[in-house]
Amino acid sequence: MVAVVDVRDIVVPIQSRIRNAYIDFSRMNVSVVAVVTDVVREGRPVIGFGFNSNGRYAPQGLLRERFIPRLVDAARAHPTSLLDDSQTNLDPTAIWRLLMSNEKPGGHGERSVAVGVLDMALWDATAKIAEVPLWRLLADRMQGGQFDERVFVYAAGGYYHPGKGNAALQDEMRSYLDRGYSVVKMKIGGAPLAEDLRRIEAVVDGVLDGDASRLAVDANARFDRRTAFRYADALAPLGLRWFEEPGDPLDYALQSALTESYAGPMATGENLFSHQDARNLIRYGGMRPDRDILQFDCALSYGLVEYLRTLDMLHRHGWSARRCIPHGGHQMSLNIAAGLRLGGNESYPDVFEPFNGFADDIAVEDSYVTLPEEPGIGMEAKSELYRTVLKPLVES
Amino acid sequence: MVAVVDVRDIVVPIQSRIRNAYIDFSRMNVSVVAVVTDVVREGRPVIGFGFNSNGRYAPQGLLRERFIPRLVDAARAHPTSLLDDSQTNLDPTAIWRLLMSNEKPGGHGERSVAVGVLDMALWDATAKIAEVPLWRLLADRMQGGQFDERVFVYAAGGYYHPGKGNAALQDEMRSYLDRGYSVVKMKIGGAPLAEDLRRIEAVVDGVLDGDASRLAVDANARFDRRTAFRYADALAPLGLRWFEEPGDPLDYALQSALTESYAGPMATGENLFSHQDARNLIRYGGMRPDRDILQFDCALSYGLVEYLRTLDMLHRHGWSARRCIPHGGHQMSLNIAAGLRLGGNESYPDVFEPFNGFADDIAVEDSYVTLPEEPGIGMEAKSELYRTVLKPLVES
Numbered sequence: 001m002v003a004v005v006d007v008r009d010i011v012v013p014i015q016s017r018i019r020n021a022y023i024d025f026s027r028m029n030v031s032v033v034a035v036v037t038d039v040v041r042e043g044r045p046v047i048g049f050g051f052n053s054n055g056r057y058a059p060q061g062l063l064r065e066r067f068i069p070r071l072v073d074a075a076r077a078h079p080t081s082l083l084d085d086s087q088t089n090l091d092p093t094a095i096w097r098l099l100m101s102n103e104k105p106g107g108h109g110e111r112s113v114a115v116g117v118l119d120m121a122l123w124d125a126t127a128k129i130a131e132v133p134l135w136r137l138l139a140d141r142m143q144g145g146q147f148d149e150r151v152f153v154y155a156a157g158g159y160y161h162p163g164k165g166n167a168a169l170q171d172e173m174r175s176y177l178d179r180g181y182s183v184v185k186m187k188i189g190g191a192p193l194a195e196d197l198r199r200i201e202a203v204v205d206g207v208l209d210g211d212a213s214r215l216a217v218d219a220n221a222r223f224d225r226r227t228a229f230r231y232a233d234a235l236a237p238l239g240l241r242w243f244e245e246p247g248d249p250l251d252y253a254l255q256s257a258l259t260e261s262y263a264g265p266m267a268t269g270e271n272l273f274s275h276q277d278a279r280n281l282i283r284y285g286g287m288r289p290d291r292d293i294l295q296f297d298c299a300l301s302y303g304l305v306e307y308l309r310t311l312d313m314l315h316r317h318g319w320s321a322r323r324c325i326p327h328g329g330h331q332m333s334l335n336i337a338a339g340l341r342l343g344g345n346e347s348y349p350d351v352f353e354p355f356n357g358f359a360d361d362i363a364v365e366d367s368y369v370t371l372p373e374e375p376g377i378g379m380e381a382k383s384e385l386y387r388t389v390l391k392p393l394v395e396s
Numbered sequence: 397m398v399a400v401v402d403v404r405d406i407v408v409p410i411q412s413r414i415r416n417a418y419i420d421f422s423r424m425n426v427s428v429v430a431v432v433t434d435v436v437r438e439g440r441p442v443i444g445f446g447f448n449s450n451g452r453y454a455p456q457g458l459l460r461e462r463f464i465p466r467l468v469d470a471a472r473a474h475p476t477s478l479l480d481d482s483q484t485n486l487d488p489t490a491i492w493r494l495l496m497s498n499e500k501p502g503g504h505g506e507r508s509v510a511v512g513v514l515d516m517a518l519w520d521a522t523a524k525i526a527e528v529p530l531w532r533l534l535a536d537r538m539q540g541g542q543f544d545e546r547v548f549v550y551a552a553g554g555y556y557h558p559g560k561g562n563a564a565l566q567d568e569m570r571s572y573l574d575r576g577y578s579v580v581k582m583k584i585g586g587a588p589l590a591e592d593l594r595r596i597e598a599v600v601d602g603v604l605d606g607d608a609s610r611l612a613v614d615a616n617a618r619f620d621r622r623t624a625f626r627y628a629d630a631l632a633p634l635g636l637r638w639f640e641e642p643g644d645p646l647d648y649a650l651q652s653a654l655t656e657s658y659a660g661p662m663a664t665g666e667n668l669f670s671h672q673d674a675r676n677l678i679r680y681g682g683m684r685p686d687r688d689i690l691q692f693d694c695a696l697s698y699g700l701v702e703y704l705r706t707l708d709m710l711h712r713h714g715w716s717a718r719r720c721i722p723h724g725g726h727q728m729s730l731n732i733a734a735g736l737r738l739g740g741n742e743s744y745p746d747v748f749e750p751f752n753g754f755a756d757d758i759a760v761e762d763s764y765v766t767l768p769e770e771p772g773i774g775m776e777a778k779s780e781l782y783r784t785v786l787k788p789l790v791e792s
Contacts, residue, residue: 023498055500061457062506102419104451105617106645106667107505107696110458221501249502250672253679271502276646283649284680300503 001087002129004075005045006036007068007118010393011058012051014352018159021189021222023055030355031058031114033068034393035121037090039129041375048125049379049390050117053299053328054352055270059114067099067114074098089129092122096305108274112302119303120332120377128376134332135371138339142308150368151337152344154216154241155179156329157351158186158203166202173207176349180364182214183241185346189219193230200238218244221271225254232262242267242293250277256286267293270327273301275309282317289319293343297327304336311340329356331377338371354384397483398525400471401441402432403464405513406789407454408447410748414555417585417618419451426751427454427510429464430789431517433486435525437771444521445775445786446513449695449724450748451666455510463495463510470494485525488518492701504670508698515699516728516773524772530728531767534735538704546764547733548740549754550612550637551575552725553747554582554599562598569603572745576760578610579637581742585615589626596634614640617667621650628658638663638689646673652682663689666723669697671705678713685715689739693723700732707736725752727773734767750780 010032016025035048052058074081074095081098084091099115127134139147155176158169169186176184186203188196200217208214217240223231228246235243242265247254249271259266266287272278278296281287287294294314298307311321322343326333329348337345347364348356359372359381372378380386406428412421431444448454470477470491477494480487495511523530535543551572554565565582572580582599584592596613604610613636619627624642631639638661643650645667655662662683668674674692677683683690690710694703707717718739722729725744733741743760744752755768755777768774776782 023500027498056503057462059457061455061461065457066453102423104419104667107452107508107669108646109503109508110506112503112505248672250504250670250676252676271500273503274646276644280646280648280676280680284676 001079002083002089003038003079004035004071004082004090005038007033007072008036008393008396009033009060009063009068010389011060012389014054014355016351018161018351019190020159020187020218020220022220025054028054029058030054031060031063031117032389032393033063033117033121034390035118035125036394037125037129041128041131046125046128047394048121048123048128048376050120050122050124051299051330051355052113052117053297053330054348054355056110056113056300059110059117062111062114063117067111067118070099070101071095071118090122090126092119092126092303093305095122096303108277108301112273113300116299116301116303119305120299123304123332124376124379131375133372133375134335134377135339138336142340146341148338148341150370151334152325152367153181153347153364153369154183154185154344154367155181155349156185156218156346157349158184159351160187160190166199169199170202170206172350173203177207179349180366181347181349182367183216184208184214185216185218185244187220188217188231189222193234197234204238212239213241216241216244216267219246221245221247221249223247228254228258229261232258236262236264240264244268244295245270252281252284252286255281256284259286259288259292265291265293267295267325269295270297270300272296275306275313278310279313282314282319289323292323294319294324295327295346296324297333298336299328299330299332304332307336331358331372331379331382334358334369334371335377354382354388357382397475398479398485399434399475400431400467400478400486401434403429403468404432404789404792405429405456405459405464407456408785410450410751412747414557414747415586416555416583416614416616418616421450424450425454426450427456427459427513428785428789429459429513429517430786431514431521432790433521433525437524437527442521442524443790444517444519444524444772446516446518446520447695447726447751448509448513449693449726450744450751452506452509452696455506455513458507458510459513463507463514466495466497467491467514486518486522488515488522488699489701491518492699504673504697508669509696512695512697512699515701516695519700519728520772520775527771529768529771530731530773531735534732538736542737544734544737546766547730548721548763549577549743549760549765550579550581550740550763551577551745552581552614552742553745554580555747556583556586562595565595566598566602568746569599573603575745576762577743577745578763579612580604580610581612581614581640583616584613584627585618589630593630600634608635609637612637612640612663615642617641617643617645619643624650624654625657628654632658632660636660640664640691641666648677648680648682651677652680655682655684655688661687661689663691663721665691666693666696668692671702671709674706675709678710678715685719688719690715690720691723691742692720693729694732695724695726695728700728703732727754727768727775727778730754730765730767731773750778750784753778
């Protein structure tokens, strides 16, 4: 028998002066949860950790009002309802159904983040109890043991910042190359088109030796229809890695129309928070399975349990999981990318500390990273995160 | 100059033993807010009240973490930013933009409820400051003074309930007719099809003199594709008022396919919480502007400011506002229905007290109600609501 004996949560600010085309991050924060079990491994209780991705706020109210109480109540009243058939480990899918009991369908936002945070902690605990890294657990359970030994990562940055000129943008991008990234991403849409084109040119010609296929651009859903087409027309000849989220994430008709005039790869999905929303993008968004990128982020969208439904939906629509490069830059998606053989993972080398990036001892080489061998997600192998957030949370 | 001087909120339980096909309501609750102004009318400060509809939980955490602080901070730092050009009244649209600042697009759930609660209170205050009922304010501002003197309402009930047999269901429906309703709605999908058909027959033949056009049925998004078609085929010959929300609210392809095999009116929309989601239903859901019913509920979906965007979208897609009969059974939608000339409003005669129903002195006749003459939404004219919830909130 395994038991959940405590669930803790805190809110950690990740405020920053950066800005994308849609919001500034001056009040951004993150919920962190610890799911404490009675299982002992290497002399210590197994604790699963989870946190939400950047861009959506800490869902502390929702966690405390509904989702943590449902987990704690079930752990107390029906402890076996949390377990798999062997009763020697947690069952994240069964727990997901408990968390979502008495929740109406539709309206996928905010609560999808709260459930995503808990889901991350539950998978972390499950892999730790099984004494394997999460990527291996997933590979063993779902891929016949097959996994990717290294995962493509790209450096997301290029935010707008008061007083930041093109020289500073170039310095930033150059520093990503110095740290092993060969593909980088920058924000667009926060400046007029002509200025954004100069910013792009500064990076492509000044940093990437003229190779635009190493640069993705992200409009963060800022554009109306007319502006989206103006940008698409101007960007089309450049040969960029991808053109990300030009319009409202739910405007599938606009997305579909854009794919007809923009032949290069497009990317979207970070603001779709359920498999039903993802399915609508696939049904109506005109996305092309041979080139486009899907960026659904499990930590914002009901966790890995729901992400598995999304992958199943994609498979049935003829899409390869290789087209998925999740938003968020966290280790949860790194594990998923390796264990379920996605196309890669985002990385934020310089922002959203200490939740950004990967284990301390893992270097980026040619825009690929190898995997942590620690049981679980590997958050303990990221010392700054462990020291400043996770350890104080469990020792408080 | 007008100023917002205080914003208060409480959570009120509306738990009940009822059950629809998807959830039970044993822990359902409602957030109530009071927006206190420095305007004095009839010797007392003007206070706007708002609350969320049933079916989604009280968004207290979101209100306190983000939306009330944004309103209070703006009221303190930039008081004129809340006001219309005359500076003699609030501007709910301007305040909406303040509330939604630094919120990313997409993910329309939960926060849409929090904003909806505040929006209701802001319109209530705005109409009170203008010393007119909200329906008249809307008619004067947006309809050239034209409004409906009475509004169609139907009685929503017929929930599943432990031990409730068909005789009790008939008694319930008969009591709605006794109270002036001629159109009623009952739940389906919480029992096998054969039993649901017997329940429907008991109401149509036993209560409605065989006239199925006075009965709507609501599956609360319970059905998978196969079950939805089984029900559609079985219900189609009956001639019901409408068949509501058979499948997942975001499965527009299923909704569209059903309209091809179910010729009678269908209804949906209560679980779509933004004009973008509503637009997707119109674009992809196969809904027919000559017969189908749209049930978007402003109190769950960013309020009237967003609902106006939805109505504008409908107009541009060739839909009349008369096709809208909002979910929720609250006085906010009653005012909107009269002032913007919708098709009617839901009513819950027996559940969700004291937030259900209309002003004390307004009787239902032939399934129509007349309008309150009190300034604002008219919540003070509902004495149980005022006495047990609103008055204690402002006097606390």
